[in-house]
Amino acid sequence: xxxxxxxxxxLVAIICKGQNRPLLYNVDDLPxxxxxxxxxxxxxxxHVGIPFFSQIHLSAGSTGVTAYDIFADDGSGVNQRxxxxxxxxxxxDYFSVNxxxxxxxxxxxxxxxxYFSTGIYQELDVFAYFPKDPAVLAFExxxxxxxxxxxxxxxxxxxEVLTVYHAGFNYKVDPKLSVGGRLxxxxxxxxxxxxxxxxxxxxxxxxxxxxxxxxxxxxLNVTVNTSGYASLKNEEGMTxxxxxxxxxxxxxxxQNGGIGVDLGFNYRVTNQFSVNASVQDLGLMFHQKxxxxxxxxxxxxxxxxxxxxxxxxxxxxxxxxWDIFEDRVDLNLKDETTNNAYTTWRPLKYNASFExxxxxxxxxxxxxISKKPRFMNLFGMLISGVNRPKGSTYGVTAYWDRKVNDHLxxxxxxxxxxFSITKLGFMMSSRFKNFNIYLAxxxxxxxxxxxxxxxxxxxxxxxxxxxxx
Amino acid sequence: xxxxxxxKLVLPAIIFGLLLTSCFKDVDFGQSQDISLExxxxxxxLFYQLNETDFLDSGTNAFTPVIRDxxxxxxxxxxxxQDGLTYxxxxxxxxxxxxxxxxxxxxxxxxNGRREFNVAYIIPPGSKSSSAVVxxxxxxxxxxxxxxxxxxxxxxxxxxxxxNQSLEGELEFMSKGLFRFEF
Numbered sequence: 258x259x260x261x262x263x264x265x266x267x268l269v270a271i272i273c274k275g276q277n278r279p280l281l282y283n284v285d286d287l288p289x290x291x292x293x294x295x296x297x298x299x300x301x302x303x304h305v306g307i308p309f310f311s312q313i314h315l316s317a318g319s320t321g322v323t324a325y326d327i328f329a330d331d332g333s334g335v336n337q338r339x340x341x342x343x344x345x346x347x348x349x350d351y352f353s354v355n356x357x358x359x360x361x362x363x364x365x366x367x368x369x370x371x372y373f374s375t376g377i378y379q380e381l382d383v384f385a386y387f388p389k390d391p392a393v394l395a396f397e398x399x400x401x402x403x404x405x406x407x408x409x410x411x412x413x414x415x416x417e418v419l420t421v422y423h424a425g426f427n428y429k430v431d432p433k434l435s436v437g438g439r440l441x442x443x444x445x446x447x448x449x450x451x452x453x454x455x456x457x458x459x460x461x462x463x464x465x466x467x468x469x470x471x472x473x474x475x476x477l478n479v480t481v482n483t484s485g486y487a488s489l490k491n492e493e494g495m496t497x498x499x500x501x502x503x504x505x506x507x508x509x510x511x512q513n514g515g516i517g518v519d520l521g522f523n524y525r526v527t528n529q530f531s532v533n534a535s536v537q538d539l540g541l542m543f544h545q546k547x548x549x550x551x552x553x554x555x556x557x558x559x560x561x562x563x564x565x566x567x568x569x570x571x572x573x574x575x576x577x578x579w580d581i582f583e584d585r586v587d588l589n590l591k592d593e594t595t596n597n598a599y600t601t602w603r604p605l606k607y608n609a610s611f612e613x614x615x616x617x618x619x620x621x622x623x624x625x626i627s628k629k630p631r632f633m634n635l636f637g638m639l640i641s642g643v644n645r646p647k648g649s650t651y652g653v654t655a656y657w658d659r660k661v662n663d664h665l666x667x668x669x670x671x672x673x674x675x676f677s678i679t680k681l682g683f684m685m686s687s688r689f690k691n692f693n694i695y696l697a698x699x700x701x702x703x704x705x706x707x708x709x710x711x712x713x714x715x716x717x718x719x720x721x722x723x724x725x726x
Numbered sequence: 727x728x729x730x731x732x733x734k735l736v737l738p739a740i741i742f743g744l745l746l747t748s749c750f751k752d753v754d755f756g757q758s759q760d761i762s763l764e765x766x767x768x769x770x771x772l773f774y775q776l777n778e779t780d781f782l783d784s785g786t787n788a789f790t791p792v793i794r795d796x797x798x799x800x801x802x803x804x805x806x807x808q809d810g811l812t813y814x815x816x817x818x819x820x821x822x823x824x825x826x827x828x829x830x831x832x833x834x835x836x837x838n839g840r841r842e843f844n845v846a847y848i849i850p851p852g853s854k855s856s857s858a859v860v861x862x863x864x865x866x867x868x869x870x871x872x873x874x875x876x877x878x879x880x881x882x883x884x885x886x887x888x889x890n891q892s893l894e895g896e897l898e899f900m901s902k903g904l905f906r907f908e909f
Contacts, residue, residue: 324750324753324755325752325753327757328753328754328755328757328758329752329753329754330752330753330754331752335757335758335760335761336760336761336762336764339761394765395763395765396763396764396765397764397765397766398765398766398767398768398907399765399766399767399768400765400766400767400768400904401766403768460768467773467775467898467900468770468773468900468901468902469768469770469817469819469900469901469902470768470770470902471770472769472770559770560770560773561769561770561771561772561773561901561902562771562772562773562797563772563773563774564772564774564795564796564797564882565774565795566774566776566780566793566794566795567795568783568784568785568790575795575796575797575798576795577798578797578798579797579798579799579800583800706749706750706751706752707749707750708750708751708752708753709751709752
């Protein structure tokens with residue numbers, strides 16, 4: 258196994274790419290690992306998080322561009338750099354921001370085999386593909402793109418702010434297998450999404466036609482759904498500060514609800530080797546209140562305006578060609594604002610990993626102690642993904658997890674994902690009596706100069722964890 | 727100092743150090759002020775296809791050597807034209823199959839009818855089998871761009887020279903604008 262493992266790690270690393278947040282996964286002495294895999298193995302009997310501080314998670318990333326690519330202080334023109342970036346970046350590149358803050362977190366052992374955990378956390382998730390064609394049209398115009406389509410499907414984004422109430426149960430089926438599930442109730446504070454858009458705009462040359470070009474909007478079908486936005490928009494004197502305050506006031510009880518589950522397991526194949534997997538946020542949000550949908554649809558084409566040279570007296574008005582043109586546009590390209598309820602899937606996350614332990618801990622020579630020895634070094638490989646509108650984003654992480662002693666543990670990780678192929682991560686968890694504090698930072702190289710980093714993420718928290726040592 | 731104790735101190739110190747000293751280097755976010763949208767838009771303007779009937783009075787069938795029409799181009803009054811237009815190239819193309827010379831005068835007028843600028847030329851006579859073509863581009867840039875920004879009406883005027891009631895032929899007109907903006 259020790260010979261096969263590096264080969265396996267290498268193979269998985271080169272065939273996978275993606276986005277991940279692996280530093281707290283499989284950390285059996287942190288309750289946060291239960292949020293990623295409710296079936297994870299754990300080694301504590303009770304935990305209580307410091308309200309609002311048991312987990313603060315921030316991550317942001319961009320697959321196609323860094324701040325340096327645009328704002329480099331190298332004397333060249335910023336507009337040329339923007340054009341270069343727009344040429345290089347594709348409609349599959351994306352920007353993402355994710356923030357989570359645990360408001361409440363606690364759990365305790367139930368019976369010999371069970372562990373109940375519950376809590377509340379607030380989450381912000383924004384995911385937007387680069388709207389390449391609309392951006393090129395706005396930035397460069399159509400003159401250099403005669404005959405080419407500008408595709409409105411490139412406009413594709415989701416954004417939500419919600420509070421999650423959750424309760425989970427972890428059950429040790431036998432010494433090899435542990436399983437778990439977590440029920441989540443979502444309380445939606447704000448949502449905006451525009452996916453599955455259709456339609457193109459094109460300008461084509463028309464040799465033999467009535468004019469130089471024909472401008473076409475074909476099969477336009479663009480929808481932006483929002484919930485929690487209309488009331489902000491319609492309130493008089495609303496400022497950004499007031500809007501943020503209003504959103505904060507909805508933090509605990511948002512207007513729209515949803516339900517979801519997390520499921521997971523951990524199976525110890527041998528004493529040293531274990532596999533595990535989980536899915537998170539298999540759930541739906543039902544947007545029914547404070548909903549506003551903006552719909553743009555239709556098809557239209559024009560070669561310009563055609564004067565008819567009517568015979569007019571001096572006092573007669575000319576034909577209102579422009580008004581007629583606008584009426585035709587309005588008739589064929591419509592925009593509607595509706596208040597239809599809609600449903601969104603939460604971004605499903607999935608993880609699968611295997612872990613290999615070496616270096617057994619030395620237990621006290623006491624026949625009264627029945628605990629199994631722990632492995633001081635854990636080598637693991639984690640594949641994780643998130644469902645997004647145009648398909649899943651993947652990442653793979655290889656890690657070395659070192660338990661220095663009962664009070665200190667750290668993890669070094671190397672990851673490959675869609676942001677970077679040189680992502681180094683570090684996690685440290687330390688315990689002073691029952692007080693635990695942890696810090697995890699991914700893409701450490703990027704922290705040396707965030708301007709050149711495609712992504713950065715940080716998790717930190719503090720809590721009380723009680724172990725039965 | 728034991729091995730574990732040194733790890734306990736050194737590693738967190740390195741990581742905290744990295745996080746605390748992390749910053750944006752080699753960039754100047756002040757350049758965001760300089761970012762401008764500079765689209766070049768190709769837009770069709772007017773077109774027409776005329777024949778002899780357009781030069782005859784529909785009631786009396788009398789020959790009318792001069793015909794004209796006015797089209798309001800309301801988009802010229804929009805903010806993006808008024809604030810962002812830096813350059814315009816207006817292209818006009820006539821194809822004449824009338825065996826007569828035709829004087830074309832394309833005028834751009836203000837709301838009150840005052841002329842801002844015009845493009846006038848003579849289209850040579852053509853024939854049924856061969857069109858006479860005039861293809862011209864009128865550039866507006868620099869200080870002249872205000873002439874277009876002040877305009878709201880486009881008048882197309884044609885005078886057919888030397889023809890009479892029995893004229894036969896066709897006249898085609900195409901026009902477009904290349905509008906360059908800076909926002």
